[in-house]
Amino acid sequence: MKYQSTRNRALTASPAAAVLRGIAPDGGLYMPEAIPPVDWQSLIKEDTLTMSARILSALLPDYPDMDALVRRGYAGKFETEELTPLVKVGDRYVLELFRGPTSAFKDVALSLLPLLISEARGMEGIADEMLILTATSGDTGKAALEGFHDVPGTRIIVFYPHGGVSAVQQAQMVTQEGGNVKVCAVCGNFDDTQTGVKKIFAACAEKNLPGVRLSSANSINIGRLAPQIVYYFKAYADLVRSGRIQVGDKVHFCVPTGNFGDILAGYFAKRMGLPVGRLICASNRNDVLTEFLSTGVYDKRRTFYKTTSPSMDILVSSNLERLLSLLTEDDAYVASLMADLNERGHYKVSEALLTKLQAEFSCGCCDDRAAAETIGKVWTEEKYLCDPHTAVAFHVAEQFGKTCGDGAPVVVLSTASPYKFPAAVLSALGQKVQEDEFSVMEDLHACTGIPVPRNLAALREKTVRHKDVIAREDMLSYVLEKAGETQW
Numbered sequence: 001m002k003y004q005s006t007r008n009r010a011l012t013a014s015p016a017a018a019v020l021r022g023i024a025p026d027g028g029l030y031m032p033e034a035i036p037p038v039d040w041q042s043l044i045k046e047d048t049l050t051m052s053a054r055i056l057s058a059l060l061p062d063y064p065d066m067d068a069l070v071r072r073g074y075a076g077k078f079e080t081e082e083l084t085p086l087v088k089v090g091d092r093y094v095l096e097l098f099r100g101p102t103s104a105f106k107d108v109a110l111s112l113l114p115l116l117i118s119e120a121r122g123m124e125g126i127a128d129e130m131l132i133l134t135a136t137s138g139d140t141g142k143a144a145l146e147g148f149h150d151v152p153g154t155r156i157i158v159f160y161p162h163g164g165v166s167a168v169q170q171a172q173m174v175t176q177e178g179g180n181v182k183v184c185a186v187c188g189n190f191d192d193t194q195t196g197v198k199k200i201f202a203a204c205a206e207k208n209l210p211g212v213r214l215s216s217a218n219s220i221n222i223g224r225l226a227p228q229i230v231y232y233f234k235a236y237a238d239l240v241r242s243g244r245i246q247v248g249d250k251v252h253f254c255v256p257t258g259n260f261g262d263i264l265a266g267y268f269a270k271r272m273g274l275p276v277g278r279l280i281c282a283s284n285r286n287d288v289l290t291e292f293l294s295t296g297v298y299d300k301r302r303t304f305y306k307t308t309s310p311s312m313d314i315l316v317s318s319n320l321e322r323l324l325s326l327l328t329e330d331d332a333y334v335a336s337l338m339a340d341l342n343e344r345g346h347y348k349v350s351e352a353l354l355t356k357l358q359a360e361f362s363c364g365c366c367d368d369r370a371a372a373e374t375i376g377k378v379w380t381e382e383k384y385l386c387d388p389h390t391a392v393a394f395h396v397a398e399q400f401g402k403t404c405g406d407g408a409p410v411v412v413l414s415t416a417s418p419y420k421f422p423a424a425v426l427s428a429l430g431q432k433v434q435e436d437e438f439s440v441m442e443d444l445h446a447c448t449g450i451p452v453p454r455n456l457a458a459l460r461e462k463t464v465r466h467k468d469v470i471a472r473e474d475m476l477s478y479v480l481e482k483a484g485e486t487q488w
């Protein structure tokens with residue numbers, strides 16, 4: 001199996017090389033030349049880790065022992081062996097993706113990506129150490145640190161905007177243990193931080209760092225997408241086991257969407273054979289994808305809103321490029337759309353492509369007020385506590401049920417613990433919110449009785465290990481200095 005760039009099929013890579021590089025040399029994303037079918041009927045009888053190993057082996061067939069990697073990656077890190085439980089809430093189902101070590105859905109992929117990178121380094125015969133650079137607006141940083149700490153052959157530096165992440169998120173990062181991790185605050189906002197990281201990649205592409213190879217943990221890496229396909233199979237298996245559906249029946253999935261990785265994994269599952277019905281793309285007030293799936297026009301020239309679901313505050317959804325590639329199989333066309341986006345800030349797809357998109361995907365959006373109302377309503381009626389991202393999807397799933405439901409179950413993907421966004425959740429329950437975020441966490445617990453995840457409850461007592469704060473102009477010199485140190 002070969003991987004090829006979405007923008008130029010002639011640019012190919014082995015699966016391991018695609019994982020190591022992350023992005024193709026022309027700026028395109030790596031895609032398998034064909035999506036491999038799997039024997040899904042036998043797969044859904046397996047436990048989650050076996051499912052994961054088999055799906056990943058189908059997509060990354062050059063890895064010699066995927067079973068061992070999967071078991072090592074997930075062992076003891078999630079609350080349960082099934083990783084992602086499916087919970088019935090009213091007449092819907094919630095697929096809980098946040099039961100991992102940092103209480104964010106990114107744990108599903110970032111528990112495994114570091115091992116995929118470390119293994120690929122061996123397979124490709126690379127002696128250099130991999131240095132992972134990540135800019136984070138909050139959630140990705142901690143999940144990446146937790147995934148990479150103490151993984152042989154790798155080191156990781158996470159940059160976050162100084163004062164720009166929540167108190168809980170900051171505490172999660174600055175207390176990170178491990179001999180191969182650095183966390184550094186940058187004076188500036190998230191965009192400055194992300195731009196800084198991109199500049200470091202560009203600078204180091206020209207003059208190589210001796211003994212070090214840079215890579216990134218962000219969601220365009222195929223090694224991050226692949227582990228996410230698994231939970232669609234797992235949810236389907238649970239619905240069969242509970243008797244809610246028969247093998248072969250359709251299931252709809254409603255996904256709180258930002259960079260389009262999570263929902264795209266659902267489309268991969270469908271192309272691999274799973275009977276997925278509609279994939280419902282849920283957005284917050286940053287509704288660029290709702291407009292796109294309704295009209296075929298993607299236009300990033302719009303106001304950026306900061307919402308209570310910050311991980312979905314995104315105007316350029318990178319993984320959408322992979323969907324365009326799958327549906328058109330036309331690399332020159334995809335390249336032209338992406339050039340339009342870069343140069344003019346917008347593009348419009350053909351009528352034929354829009355028809356194909358709408359045959360698979362539904363969409364909807366929801367502002368902060370409606371998300372808060374949903375948190376309150378689901379709590380009052382079902383005693384289930386959603387975080388604001390999940391609430392967006394729950395709200396959109398309700399709209400979907402009213403307009404085009406066909407009796408098939410709707411699974412809402414839940415991407416964060418409510419305790420990661422305690423202020424928004426507590427205020428949605430009509431309670432007063434104190435200044436100190438840890439106290440808010442305690443108040444939310446007192447008000448609902450829902451247990452606080454252990455990793456979050458323990459944070460206040462942990463030692464702060466990372467205190468670096470730098471100016472944004474100094475990010476490159478910081479990386480060069482740290483890369484030169486043999487021991488951190």
Ligand SMILES: *Cc1c(COP(=O)(O)O)cnc(C)c1O
Nearest residue numbers: 257258259260261262311415416
């Ligand atoms: C990253 C994230 C999302 C968005 O997922 P994509 O794969 O980027 O679409 C949604 N919710 C939470 C809590 C996240 O951390």
